[in-house]
Amino acid sequence: MDKAERTALILAIGFLGFFAGLLVYAAKALNIDVPTCITDVKPFTEGKVIQHAQNRYEIHYVAKMWYFEPADVEIPAGSVVDIYLTSADVVHGFQIDGTNVNLMAIPGTVAYARYKFEKPGVYHIVCHEYCGIGHQDMSTKIIVK
Amino acid sequence: MKRRLQRLNEGSVVRHLLGGLIALLFFIFTAFSQEGSTGIPPNESKTLGQKLPNVRLIDTQGREFHLYDLEGKPVILSPIYTNCTSACPIITDSLKKVIPKLGIPGKDFWVLSLTFDPTDGLTNIKDFQKKHGIDGYGWKVVMAKNKKDLFELLDAIDFRFMSVPESKDFVHPNLIVFISPDMKIKRYLYGVVFKEEDMEKALGYALGKESFIDKLYRWFFFIGLIGTAGSGLFMVIKLSKYLARKEELRASKTQP
Numbered sequence: 598m599d600k601a602e603r604t605a606l607i608l609a610i611g612f613l614g615f616f617a618g619l620l621v622y623a624a625k626a627l628n629i630d631v632p633t634c635i636t637d638v639k640p641f642t643e644g645k646v647i648q649h650a651q652n653r654y655e656i657h658y659v660a661k662m663w664y665f666e667p668a669d670v671e672i673p674a675g676s677v678v679d680i681y682l683t684s685a686d687v688v689h690g691f692q693i694d695g696t697n698v699n700l701m702a703i704p705g706t707v708a709y710a711r712y713k714f715e716k717p718g719v720y721h722i723v724c725h726e727y728c729g730i731g732h733q734d735m736s737t738k739i740i741v742k
Numbered sequence: 743m744k745r746r747l748q749r750l751n752e753g754s755v756v757r758h759l760l761g762g763l764i765a766l767l768f769f770i771f772t773a774f775s776q777e778g779s780t781g782i783p784p785n786e787s788k789t790l791g792q793k794l795p796n797v798r799l800i801d802t803q804g805r806e807f808h809l810y811d812l813e814g815k816p817v818i819l820s821p822i823y824t825n826c827t828s829a830c831p832i833i834t835d836s837l838k839k840v841i842p843k844l845g846i847p848g849k850d851f852w853v854l855s856l857t858f859d860p861t862d863g864l865t866n867i868k869d870f871q872k873k874h875g876i877d878g879y880g881w882k883v884v885m886a887k888n889k890k891d892l893f894e895l896l897d898a899i900d901f902r903f904m905s906v907p908e909s910k911d912f913v914h915p916n917l918i919v920f921i922s923p924d925m926k927i928k929r930y931l932y933g934v935v936f937k938e939e940d941m942e943k944a945l946g947y948a949l950g951k952e953s954f955i956d957k958l959y960r961w962f963f964f965i966g967l968i969g970t971a972g973s974g975l976f977m978v979i980k981l982s983k984y985l986a987r988k989e990e991l992r993a994s995k996t997q998p
Contacts, residue, residue, distance in 0.1 A: 649860045650889030
């Protein structure tokens, strides 16, 4: 094998190992959650905000062409929110700006993520999966007070 | 040179690659396998070994007690909700069958059926206890004193549920939790019907009896990771050597 080729190979393996190590670090040390998808239940058909306790919410989002249901949601700062998301028609995206909540709304399944909204402000939610002619207007927001 | 090339035929490369693939599959199955249960399963890597918070609970007599009052004996915690018509009654009935074989609740261990429904009240847990013929001493049907305590406990065992608004039902994982006498989370068992041997093992583990497999278990992820990295490296090196030799062979053929 040529020397340059060998160097390139070793470098490539080294980088691969380094990035794989970072993945393990993110999962084990930083405790970063990956979104879960529930596939064995019948998805809900209505958007809803359910308050279980003070600072404890469950939001059922239904993504449709081309809006989210429920529309704007107001919650107090410090709330822990369980976000459930499904789609009524095609595949939509769901990204809460400024957070690492990034879900995919797939018809027939329920995607799930939990997020604690510590800072007050307006969190914009956008659909980031091209879903048709009204895609660019598909957004909503969570207002944290 | 030629003889060595013949020895390293394509069959052996395929064999090496297959070996690596099997190791990779093993890693994937051990690292990402989830036991069959609906809803969102708890992230065991975050909860196992953690101490539970000293929350206040209320039993069916309306008596308030702290979770740490049960210290000294292992606890079998079964999260249920009283309105349930599908999984929770089956879980409770299964426990009723198996628990007498393991020992006497209250003497050897405690059993807690905890309602996770934030809207459940005293009458709900009373009805549940009556319906299932639970003694209420060694095996208690309990609710948290308030919602703060409830979610503190549920977060500690990483129990998540989804409401089904039309029917007042919940989508939740079916599980029981084994807690050591010093209130640390030791093991989860999944499903709606529990086997005696599984429960016996889990209870023994909660009491501190660790088998060799149990000791090995916490290293499974890293063993798998090292195995994958190692076999991946091995595959790349073997393949590159093979390709290099093939190249040499071709070069020697064109230049006699």
